[in-house]
């Protein structure tokens with residue numbers, strides 16, 4: 001059995017995919033009223049038109065959901081630390097699979113280090129890669145990366161969490177997998193702003209390519225393997241998120257480019273991650289110009305026109 005902590009779009013979609021193939025799941029959400037409604041209607045507001053299979057037990061009781069040995073943590077990155085803090089049990093030996101994409105602003109680290117700090121006796125892993133919750137819930141084919149520093153546990157998790165339509169590839173490069181997933185959101189905001197402001201597809205291709213160079217540079221600095229960045233969790237997710245209107249990061253960027261407001265309740269991981277990246281880059285002397293302008297744009301400290309000037313006025317250099 002698997003416990004999924006976080007009943008938003010992604011946690012619910014993963015629960016649907018696993019339960020549909022016969023894996024029993026306990027799905028926890030923090031809002032008792034919403035969980036009661038979900039248990040009754042078997043319909044989630046996050047996944048219109050998708051019925052929850054009967055193999056999903058819905059609960060607002062965190063301790064009950066956390067009894068399982070494998071727990072998927074499907075809350076936004078900046079909430080991960082709070083969620084772990086709310087878990088009373090030490091979770092010795094439990095496999096804690098972070099499903100969030102980002103860098104924790106408070107510590108400047110990715111989800112696996114946040115997990116290790118909060119629950120040192122648990123085994124951290126990361127599930128990431130190109131996937132929209134709506135696609136997973138509909139059973140459309142999806143390929144993801146399962147990263148775990150312990151090769152045997154990673155192998156076990158890969159088999160436990162794969163389904164016929166959800167195909168997991170495994171790696172032991174946790175740093176590479178989580179940085180790929182975190183940084184692609186930042187570049188997606190830049191691409192959304194580019195398209196929103198009418199700067200064109202050529203400019204977007206340039207942002208994706210130079211963005212990928214930034215992603216690879218930062219990841220290599222932290223010891224990631226280049227091939228991880230070139231895989232599903234990096235290039236794969238970058239391609240999806242920078243080109244699809246289904247992406248919230250991309251749509252947030254589009255709104256910035258069009259000078260329109262964006263619903264602050266929508267999860268947009270790239271905004272906080274851009275700030276975290278900019279701090280890390282300043283601390284370690286790394287050049288991350290696209291991330292820097294995205295951080296300024298998202299914070300309302302620069303206009304798209306100023307961001308464009310900033311990028312285009314940089315000295316000419318070798319590729």
Ligand SMILES: NC(=O)c1ccc[n+]([C@@H]2O[C@H](COP(=O)([O-])OP(=O)(O)OC[C@H]3O[C@@H](n4cnc5c(N)ncnc54)[C@H](O)[C@@H]3O)[C@@H](O)[C@H]2O)c1
Nearest residue numbers: 007008009010030075076077079082100101131132133267
């Ligand atoms: N939606 C997708 O298509 C998708 C795909 C892949 C990865 N992800 C990643 O999954 C993570 C979650 O995204 P989502 O789409 O499910 O977001 P969401 O906004 O749909 O849901 C987030 C859920 O987390 C809950 N939550 C927030 N703070 C919490 C806290 N402190 N304690 C407990 N619960 C808390 C919210 O109540 C909500 O139910 C993100 O990091 C996102 O990048 C999402």
Ligand SMILES: O=P(O)(O)OC[C@H](O)CO
Nearest residue numbers: 129130131247248249250
């Ligand atoms: O909607 P987004 O921008 O959070 O993207 C969702 C997934 O991360 C895409 O892989």
